[in-house]
Amino acid sequence: MIRLEKRAAPSRIWAYLTPVVAVLATMVAGGALFALLGTDPWQAIRTIFWDPIFGEFAFYYRGQLLVKAGPLILIAVGLALGFKAGIWNIGAEGQYIIGAICGAAVGLAFYPMEARWLIFPLMVIAGAIGGFLWAMIPGILRTRFNTNEILVSLLLVYVAEQILAWMALGPLRNPEGAGFPGSRNLRNYESAANTELFAGTGMHWGVVAALIAVIFAYILLSRHLTGFHIRLTGESPRAARFAGVNPTRLVLFCLGVSGALAGLAGLFEVAGPSGQISIDFNVGYGFTAIIVAFLGRLHPVGILLAGLLMALTYIGGEAAQATLGLPAAAIQAFQGMLLFFLLGFDVLTNFRVRFGARAAA
Amino acid sequence: MDFGSINPVLLIASLMVASTPILLAAIGELVVERSGVLNLGVEGMMIVGAVTGFIVTVETQSPALGFIAGALGATLLSLVFGVLTQVFLSNQVATGLGLTLFGLGISALMGQEYAQLRTPTSPRWEFFGLDELPVIGPIAFNQHPLVYLSLILVIFVWWFLKTTRSGMILRAVGENHDAAHALGYSVIGTRFAAIAFGGACAGLGGAFLSLVIVPQWTDGMTAGRGWIALAIVVFASWKAGRVLLGAYLFGGISVLQLNLQAAGIAIPVELLSMSPYLITILVLVIISSGRASASGQAPASLGRAFHASG
Numbered sequence: 181m182i183r184l185e186k187r188a189a190p191s192r193i194w195a196y197l198t199p200v201v202a203v204l205a206t207m208v209a210g211g212a213l214f215a216l217l218g219t220d221p222w223q224a225i226r227t228i229f230w231d232p233i234f235g236e237f238a239f240y241y242r243g244q245l246l247v248k249a250g251p252l253i254l255i256a257v258g259l260a261l262g263f264k265a266g267i268w269n270i271g272a273e274g275q276y277i278i279g280a281i282c283g284a285a286v287g288l289a290f291y292p293m294e295a296r297w298l299i300f301p302l303m304v305i306a307g308a309i310g311g312f313l314w315a316m317i318p319g320i321l322r323t324r325f326n327t328n329e330i331l332v333s334l335l336l337v338y339v340a341e342q343i344l345a346w347m348a349l350g351p352l353r354n355p356e357g358a359g360f361p362g363s364r365n366l367r368n369y370e371s372a373a374n375t376e377l378f379a380g381t382g383m384h385w386g387v388v389a390a391l392i393a394v395i396f397a398y399i400l401l402s403r404h405l406t407g408f409h410i411r412l413t414g415e416s417p418r419a420a421r422f423a424g425v426n427p428t429r430l431v432l433f434c435l436g437v438s439g440a441l442a443g444l445a446g447l448f449e450v451a452g453p454s455g456q457i458s459i460d461f462n463v464g465y466g467f468t469a470i471i472v473a474f475l476g477r478l479h480p481v482g483i484l485l486a487g488l489l490m491a492l493t494y495i496g497g498e499a500a501q502a503t504l505g506l507p508a509a510a511i512q513a514f515q516g517m518l519l520f521f522l523l524g525f526d527v528l529t530n531f532r533v534r535f536g537a538r539a540a541a
Numbered sequence: 542m543d544f545g546s547i548n549p550v551l552l553i554a555s556l557m558v559a560s561t562p563i564l565l566a567a568i569g570e571l572v573v574e575r576s577g578v579l580n581l582g583v584e585g586m587m588i589v590g591a592v593t594g595f596i597v598t599v600e601t602q603s604p605a606l607g608f609i610a611g612a613l614g615a616t617l618l619s620l621v622f623g624v625l626t627q628v629f630l631s632n633q634v635a636t637g638l639g640l641t642l643f644g645l646g647i648s649a650l651m652g653q654e655y656a657q658l659r660t661p662t663s664p665r666w667e668f669f670g671l672d673e674l675p676v677i678g679p680i681a682f683n684q685h686p687l688v689y690l691s692l693i694l695v696i697f698v699w700w701f702l703k704t705t706r707s708g709m710i711l712r713a714v715g716e717n718h719d720a721a722h723a724l725g726y727s728v729i730g731t732r733f734a735a736i737a738f739g740g741a742c743a744g745l746g747g748a749f750l751s752l753v754i755v756p757q758w759t760d761g762m763t764a765g766r767g768w769i770a771l772a773i774v775v776f777a778s779w780k781a782g783r784v785l786l787g788a789y790l791f792g793g794i795s796v797l798q799l800n801l802q803a804a805g806i807a808i809p810v811e812l813l814s815m816s817p818y819l820i821t822i823l824v825l826v827i828i829s830s831g832r833a834s835a836s837g838q839a840p841a842s843l844g845r846a847f848h849a850s851g
Contacts, residue, residue: 184630186848217650268634321822325830330581330634331772332822338765339815346811470638509649509760516643520621523631523639531630531848 184531194529199475199482202521203489209521210514219504227504228496228511241495243382247453248494250387251276251445253487255469257393258438260478261400265413267434271318271333272442273466274340275311279443280450281347282310284457287372288352288364299371303447304385311443312436314340319435323428329435337466348459362458366451374452386448390487393441397480406433442466464512468494471519490515552796557688558754560792562587562746562763564691566770567777567784568698569742574774575702576735577715577842581637582622583743584767585644590615590744591751592648595758598660604752607660608687611748612741618644619740623733630846641767649760656758687749692785694742699781711735715840718847728847743767765818772821776828778838787824794820 207229211221232241255272262269269275286306290299318332352363366372377383401407413420413430421427445465454461472490476483497511566583573580594611598604622640625631702708713721714731722728750766751758769791777783798813806813 184848263635270638321826325826327822327826327829328772328775331768331775331825334768335765335772335818335822338818342811342815346809350809467642470635471642474635507650507653509646509653512646513643513650514646516639516646519635519639520625520643523636524625524629526631527629 183534184527185534187530187532190529195477198525198529199477199486199522202475202518202525205521205525206514206518209517213510213513213517214506217506217510219500219506224500224504224506227500228493232492232495232499237499239380241499243376243380244495245488245491246382246387247384248491249487250384250390251449251465252469252472252490253390253484254386254393254445254448255438255442255466256472256476256483256487257390257397257480258441259469260473260476260480260483261397261410262434262438263414263473264401264478265410265430265434266417267431268330269315269318269333269435269438270330270470271315271335271337271466272438272469273462273464274333274337275314275439275442276446276449276466277337277340277344277462278314278446279307279311279440280446280461281344281352281457282443283307283447284363284366284450285347285352287366287369287451290371291364291369294371296371300374300451303372303451304444307443307447308440309443311446312440314443315435315439316432319432319439322435323431329431333435341462344457344462345459348457348461352457354456363456365455367455372451374448376452384448384452386445386452389444389448391484394480394484401480406430410434442469468515471515474519474522493518552793552800554684556789556793556796557684558792559796560788561685561688561691562750562754563766563770563773563791564785564788565687565694565746565749566743566767567773567788568691568694568781569739569746570770570774571777571779571781571784572698572702572711572742573735573739574843575715575779575840576711576732577718577840577845577847578626578732578736579633579637579844580619580622580640580736580739581634581771582618582640582644582767583739583770584763584765585641586615586618586740586743587644587747587750587763587767587770588648588761589618589644590747591762592652592655592747592758594744594748595660595751596651596655598752599655599658602661604661607752608745608748611752612744615744615747616737616740619736619743620733622740623736626846627729627732627736630848633844633846645761652758652760656760658758660752660756685749685753687745687753690745695781695785702781712840715842718842718845722847722849728849732847743770746770769817769821772825775839776824778828779840790824791817791821 207225211225214224215221232238232245255276259269259272283303283306287299287303293299314336315333317336318329321327321332322329348361348363354360354362354364374384374386377385377388401411409420409425409430412423413425413427450457450461468490472483472486475490476486493511493515497506497508500506501508566587570580570583590611593614594607597610598607601607618640622636625636626633702712710721710726711731714726714728718728747763750762755762773784773787773791776787795817798816801808802810802813
């Protein structure tokens with residue numbers, strides 16, 4: 181008989197090991213899935229995890245790694261703050277879209293004036309404010325009316341998608357675009373472009389922002405009173421209230437920060453890799469970032485590594501699509517599977533597995 | 542703009558059809574939550590139900606088998622949630638989200654070769670000519686069998702929770718799992734049964750979407766209906782009768798906005814399309830504003846993991 185015995189304190193070793201074990205288990209299960217689809221599992225796993233970094237065309241893929249990891253890390257760091265405190269912002273995708281729209285709108289309003297020192301910073305601020313305000317909707321509804329923030333933040337994603345469609349077809353449409361939906365391409369507008377900082381590395385301002393966010397989140401959580409309040413609320417809400425934590429402020433802080441970071445990620449994406457506001461410019465980073473946050477164990481440094489790994493699955497997935505004909509959706513299923521294994525193996529952190537009959541109490 | 546083209550009788554009849562997927566998913570989730578489990582994976586289970594139902598119907602040409610397959614497929618996925626949350630004691634919010642993300646991925650993967658296909662339509666029931674009656678005929682006597690089934694399920698769930706012994710055990714497990722365990726009831730077993738029921742209902746709802754309403758397979762076709770179903774359970778204060786009210790209210794809004802779009806009303810299409818989501822949020826706010834805490838009348842053990850110690 182196998183049974184679980186609660187540990188007095190979470191195991192530190194397993195806390196570090198579970199993500200690794202989960203990734204390995206996902207490779208095995210994913211390999212089985214790929215085999216079912218008629219692809220050689222060995223080759224699929226190698227194409228996804230090995231070739232983009234060490235393979236023949238690595239010089240191209242390595243740059244893509246940072247481009248994809250930047251927004252994932254930026255969003256996930258913000259989400260993790262809330263998740264740690266039991267505040268569930270799962271609508272980062274919506275905040276990402278609104279941030280991108282606000283930032284792009286500011287940039288396009290200045291077109292064709294050239295003043296990079298003014299326009300780009302203004303766009304960054306507008307992007308952050310857009311995401312912040314969009315996240316304040318569930319925040320204020322939660323603190324003022326006790327409305328469930330999980331449902332509201334998620335439902336607002338669908339609203340944001342409709343706003344995006346409206347913007348791409350209406351107010352922000354390129355007047356010289358021959359009637360095609362989508363805005364002007366910001367990459368061709370020097371004052372607004374989020375350019376690559378070092379050629380070939382994929383390093384752009386969004387990646388810089390992500391690194392800064394990781395450092396700030398680390399300091400916040402380990403050295404600052406607000407960070408302590410976040411951890412305390414997550415581990416024992418009752419104790420937090422006795423310790424004088426203001427729950428309203430904490431909810432607004434966590435949602436606001438995660439919204440602003442998601443908005444920033446959206447702005448850097450629309451001004452850089454994506455280039456324009458179009459109907460389907462968002463690709464689900466806001467949702468994948470949830471997986472990244474958990475894979476990184478809600479720790480900023482962990483999220484940095486998890487973001488890079490998840491970016492690798494995106495790039496490797498694209499490569500496998502091109503060379504092995506693996507369907508694009510396979511990677512999405514693969515990422516979901518990773519979250520399952522991670523959550524499942526996490527039991528080992530808090531519980532000890534015992535074999536044999538229950539000892540007499 | 543031409544409001545004359547909107548026929549109120551047909552509006553009500555189509556409202557009932559449009560509401561059915563949400564109603565099915567919501568009544569299933571209601572049972573799950575009353576047992577103390579918060580499964581946020583409704584959207585994922587619905588879309589898996591939609592794709593498995595569609596694939597089986599295409600392959601066998603039998604909608605009935607398709608519905609059964611849809612329910613089974615989603616049940617299978619819900620059992621993954623059950624194993625993770627009940628056996629491995631994982632966080633229910635995170636696992637539910639994982640279920641949705643995985644469901645969206647795996648359904649897109651399974652359905653990619655079925656995107657352009659069509660299925661045989663399953664006939665509506667006609668009740669020996671009663672469907673010819675004016676007004677009441679199209680509404681009450683000329684619907685798809687699953688519309689009737691969904692209404693029967695609501696009554697069944699109400700009766701089950703209110704009057705049966707098993708229903709009482711399920712509620713006890715949801716309100717205080719430690720006490721229920723001490724009385725000798727199987728907390729994990731009860732919750733597994735509830736999770737599987739919730740999965741089957743969500744799967745049926747998804748299959749109804751891909752086989753009757755649309756009827757086609759497209760990626761992400763549930764478009765947030767699973768989340769609206771979750772919101773309706775909150776709206777209904779965890780009571781079966783109010784789930785019906787909530788589901789028909791939202792079905793009504795989505796049908797009405799489509800009719801307004803077709804009638805060419807001078808409101809931007811995007812604003813109409815986002816209205817069901819906005820109104821869901823608005824209703825959530827109104828319902829929850831009077832309550833003392835965010836959990837309100839929720840079952841007391843909702844979302845908490847159960848581990849029998851000692």
